[in-house]
Amino acid sequence: MADEMVRQAQVFVNQTYGNIIGMTVTENGQTGWNTMYALTRALQYELGITSLSNNFGPGTLAALQSQYGKLDETNIPNPNFCKIIQSALYCKGYDGGSLDGTYSSRVKDAVAKLNQDMGLSTVYPGSSLWPKAIKGLFNMDAYVTVNNGSSAIRSVQQWLNGRYILRSDFYVIPCDGHHSRDVAKSMLYAVQYELGMADGVANGVFGPGTQSGLRSHTVSVGSTGAWARLFTAAMVLNKRDVSFGDFTAAVKAGVESFQSFVKLPVTGQGDFSTWASLLVSYGDQSRQGEACDGVTKITSARAQTLKAAGVRYIGRYLTNPSSTSLPEKAIQPGELQTIADNGLRCFPIYQTFGRDASDFSYPQGRWAGQAAVNAALDHGFKAGTRIFFAVDFDALDADVTNSVLPHFKGIQDAIIDDGNRFEIGVYGPRNVCTRVSEAGHATASFVSDMSSGFSGNFGYPLPANWAYDQIVTRTLGSGSGAIEIDVNIASGRDTGQASFNAPRTPVPDTGLSPSVLTAMRTDVGKYMESIGFPNDGGLRSHTHEACFQWTVLEYDAVITLLAYRYNMRKALIQTSAYWEMRHIDAVDVAKDLEVMAEFQATGSFRDSSTGICQIFGRTATLAWNHAVQRGYTEGPVRDINSDQDKYNIWRDCMEDNQFALSTVPLVHLWNADGAPGNTPEETPLRSMRLDYTENETFEILRRYQGPAGSEATPHAKQRMALYQIMEKYNAISRNV
Incomplete structure (x- = not known):
């Protein structure tokens, strides 16, 4: 929802600083990072910082501290400086006054409320803005509960801010009622501060010094003070139902429940292993796992x-x-x-x-x-x-x-x-x-x-x-x-398996078992529909039924023989052929007619993909020549520079479905060997085999359609699912 005062703030920063700070923002009345970045840059400019940045970093904080210490009605340097503060308040949801450059009573009330919401009112009483609070003002953190935030977590966040804000490396964290990365890191700083680590030594990392110190700070029923608060804070942040404060009998019960949940010894005490599980994801790494x-x-x-x-x-x-x-x-x-x-x-x-x-x-x-x-x-x-x-x-x-x-x-x-x-x-x-x-x-x-x-x-x-x-x-x-x-x-929720069926060995494919045909047809159609290809063909020229009939069923014996001859999975042939046929549309049909008409009129061959397997004349020529030269098959070697030779094989791919299907595995073999003669050539793969890895299978399917980085790559990610469905039913058939 748009806010008029936020819009006015956006208008102000654009008109006053747009040509200075190197950016403008959309004037839509909605707070976002770009608006906060623009205000941060405007503040840096007013502070005399020459290298402006979206980041409210150490340089910006140091400039505030050295030039002002704090901001209030006595030392705001100019109206625009004040308007930047007022704008930031509005972007945070506070009343920034009339956006008139005056640190008015409304601005004072807003700042006092901001300090209170941050948990800083005892450290920063009154209506002055201190540098770390200003840093917290110029970001997208919330200091009131949002999105069903927890009031208990917010209390922890406010307490952390109020207790540790005067430490040099501790900055205002959100008080929105949600645990987060920043809050988790602030907890580690807090532990280190309570362990007595000096500024510059404490680093928010769960290192050896922190771990050693925690081993001597077990808390239990009756514990009070900072350590009890830190432990119960950690419990609250981990969404355990305990009260933030002293270590009571109720807290002990919550600890026992937590220890049981994470599979720690149930002691009811805040021992090292429990501290570790609350503070870092991996917990106590000396544990033995089952x-x-x-x-x-x-x-x-x-x-x-x-x-x-x-x-x-x-x-x-x-x-x-x-x-x-x-x-x-x-x-x-x-x-x-x-x-x-x-x-x-x-x-x-x-x-x-x-x-x-x-x-x-x-x-x-x-x-x-x-x-x-x-x-x-x-x-x-x-x-x-x-x-x-x-x-x-x-x-x-x-x-x-x-x-x-x-x-x-x-x-x-x-x-x-x-x-x-x-x-x-x-x-x-x-x-x-x-x-x-x-x-x-x-x-x-x-x-x-x-x-x-x-x-x-x-x-x-x-x-x-x-x-x-x-x-x-x-x-x-x-x-x-x-x-x-x-x-x-x-945890015991999963125990794996202790006995297994006999493994399926990688044997050559056979003809499709009649028992799988109905299910295979259905599964292929369902998948294609799920990615936007309706079974009735939609805007495409061919229905699912027609494509499945011609690229899977009608020539199953031929495909089986080809797969056996070339030591490849049938699914590689079926997938490429079916996918290409499903993609044929009226434009493809018209293109074929144009190619034939032009060749008949001029003798010039303008290549295009054709036939049920959508193969280019040049690709078919290179693949067949490669197969003949490598001894994969027999046949004539065609002249790659002859339009007549390329046109002839192109017509064969268009008019002879069996020839087109027989060309598909040769294109795969050619691509596996690096597509020699193509522009660009590909990195050779291992020779074709029945146990190709998924990456090799992906590469074969991708190369059939085109070079990496083209639409062939995202299409291959879709075709891999189709391949696995085809392979599912081929595997059933060969293991009957």
């Missing part, structure tokens, strides 16, 4: 090492997208049986890329969900197993909303379409796990608490449904039994 995860194969010797350390549950990866790095990251042949033979249990983890928001979307979730199912079945995991899908980056809350949640909706839809054989877990920072679970997309969380600096961990409580809590990397054992693991605390 679970672990890692990228190393579990041999019998390593299994014995883990058992001796008290480990019962082992997290292992279903796939490894890379063919070169971490060769044992994915579950290795025979490994699950070794785990079972040694009395251990395994929980599967699925992670392809997952290290950036761009790796998450609804189509990529569909890809991940079906790929994980396919891999889980390949390894022999039984129905009912929970697969943990990884979000392994510092996802901001907006990233969760815009990317991660749609991704997990895609995972969930894939699991549902597969018949709910597997359960869904989420691996990631606390906020990611909580939000994905609360959205109903996961039933348990594997929390990456070791990444304590992640925005989604700093200031968020442990998710209610946590199953594994990853806290530290540790090397165990020696010799052949040595293994590096991530230590996980286990």
Whole structure:
């Protein structure tokens, strides 16, 4: 909602400083960061700072302190300076007066209220603005509860401000009733100050000195003063139902509940381990965990090492997208049986890329969900197993909303379409796990608490449904039994699997089993509809039924033979052909007619994609020549510089569906070898094989359509889900 006084503030800063500070703001009456940045720059200009910045940093604070000490009606240097303060007050929701450049009684009342809301009224009594309060005024922090903020958390925030604001490295934190990264860091500063650390030594880091000091500050029933307040503050910030203040019997009960929840010894005291779990995501890293995860194969010797350390549950990866790095990251042949033979249990983890928001979307979730199912079945995991899908980056809350949640909706839809054989877990920072679970997309969380600096961990409580809590990397054992693991605390909500089906071996594809055809047709159509391709074709020339018939069913025997001959998965051929045929529209049909007319009239070949597989004449020529020269197939070598030769093969791709389908695997082989002769050429992949990694499969699908960075890349992310659906039914058929 627009505020007229905020609009007037925006008009003022634009008209007075727009040409000076290097920016203007939208005059919409809505407070935002750009408005606060402009006001900050205007203040810096009035302070004589020549290098203006959006950041209200140490230089701005030092200039305020050295020039004024504090601001009030006695020392405001000029009306514009006062108008900047008045504007900032309005942007914070306070009455800044008439925006007339006067430090009036209304401004004084507003400043007094601001100091009170910040918790600073005892330190900064009256209506003067002190430098640190001014710094807090020029940002987007709130000092009243917003968005259903907790009054208890706000009390903690105000207390921290009031008690520690005079320390040099402590600045005003929000008092909005919400825990956050800044609040969590302020708690660590507060602990360090109470431990006696000097300014410049205290740094807000949970280091050895802080940990050593906390070991001698256990609090229990009857404890009062600053340490009791800090401990109960930490409990309140972790959303535990206790009163902020003294350590009472009621607090003890809350501590026992918290200790039980995070799997600490239930002592009812604020001991070191409890302090640690409240202050940092990873807690006490000396704890022994009953679970672990890692990228190393579990041999019998390593299994014995883990058992001796008290480990019962082992997290292992279903796939490894890379063919070169971490060769044992994915579950290795025979490994699950070794785990079972040694009395251990395994929980599967699925992670392809997952290290950036761009790796998450609804189509990529569909890809991940079906790929994980396919891999889980390949390894022999039984129905009912929970697969943990990884979000392994510092996802901001907006990233969760815009990317991660749609991704997990895609995972969930894939699991549902597969018949709910597997359960869904989420691996990631606390906020990611909580939000994905609360959205109903996961039933348990594997929390990456070791990444304590992640925005989604700093200031968020442990998710209610946590199953594994990853806290530290540790090397165990020696010799052949040595293994590096991530230590996980286990809650018992997930226990993995102790027995497994026989693994599915990577054998060549066979013809599609008649029993899968109806389900395969339905699943492919449902997925395409979910990404905007209606089954009736919509604006495209071909319906789902027609495309499925011609690129999957009609030539299944041909595709099976081609896949066997070239040692590739049928799904690579089916996916490329079906996808391209679904994309044909009236423009493509008209283009074909133009190409033929021009060649017949002039003998000049103007290349375009054609036929059900949408192949260019030049691409087909290069692919066929490459295949003949490498001995993949037999046939004539065509002249890449001859318009007649390129036109002839282009016509074959347009008019002969079987020829077009036979060309698809040759294009894949050519692309795998680096697309020699193309502009640009590609980095060669490993030779075509049945156990291509997901990254190699992605590259083959992407290269079929075009170069990296073009629309081929986002399309390939969509086609990977289609590929996994095709592969699902091919796998069923070859394992009947």
